[in-house]
Amino acid sequence: MNDSLFGIFDDVFISDFSVNEDGNKTVIELGENGEYGNLEAYSLFPGVILAYIDVNIDNVGDVFFEQKINHRLLEINHCDEGRYSYAVNDDKVVYFGKGDLCISVYDLTKSFSDFPVGYYKGLELFIDVDVANDYIGEYIPDFDLIEFYEDLKSFGGYVLIRANEKIDHVIGELYSVDERIKESYFKLKCLELLLFFSITDFKRFDCYPLSRRQVDIVDRVKDDLICDLSVQITIDELACKYGISKTGLKNSFKEVYGKPIFKWRKEFKLNYACKLIEDSDLSIGEISRRVGYSSPSKFSQAFKDYVGCSPSEYRG
Secondary structure, X not given: OOHHHHOOHHHHEOOOEEEEEEOOEEEEEEOHHHOOEEEEEEEEEOOEEEEEEEEEOXXXXXXXXXXXXXXXXXXXXXXXXXOEEEEEOOOEEEEEOOXXXXXXXXXXXXXXXXXXXXXXXXXEEEEEHHHHHHHHHHHOOOOOHHHHHHXXXXXXXXXXXXXXXXXXXXXXXXXXXXXXXXXXXXXXXHHHHHHHHHOOOHHHOOOOOEEHHHHHHHHHHHHHHHHOOXXXXXXXXXXXXXXXXXXXXXXXXXXXXXXXXXXXXXXXXXXXXXXXXXXOOOOHHHHHHHOOOOOHHHHHHHHHHHHOOOHHHHXX
């Protein structure tokens, strides 16, 4: 079942990949020996695939093509960890993170995509609406997938629903399912989600996508933040350098990376410090200086608050 839908993957992967089938489950390893992660996919109904996604990708262009597909394909993405982005229309990019749900028309959101923090875990429903409509209609008679697809297309091609209790209730349980009931449970949850969509007014969900210019500024700001970790940088300096308001810069950065600028930089510094402790013979004092702390004691306290142990203990 769904051989033609699985065949779409041949059109979107640049990297090497291997496919292993086990009954109704198909595991796709991305890159040599799964270096980029994997997709664990299940056929639920004709035209409907559920995929668990677990990828570690610094450059999305190493793995995926971004091209049109000859299917009316609906995608429903739920993020469990990391962040993901879609391009929409000609000059907008929408980002979503932990707990968020994005429903999109494939052809309108695949001209550009990215994993801004380098990793992503979540699940995705791929629905070929022309194939699936009659089968889903047997269970939800008042819900027309093709009509839903066309409405979404006219609405801009996507809807982003931020994390909330309802979404967590419908989706959250899919991440820990007993092997003995997976196949039946996945089908029930798919129908529950579509039933939820059938009574949801998506026009009430506001989303504020970024322009390509804003995304480009955030990329350059990130480069400035990591270029020399020992240098102190202010938001005033960054906003002035790139001709953007301080509020606009802070909001844009948080939309891309899911965290305020200096919280993100602090965590980057401490993660880099972990790497230096693991991979070098540098003294703790030198590492402290390299990641921008004015004294080893302040560095040690920040490190312990973040990692859970002192730098010396971490080095072992």
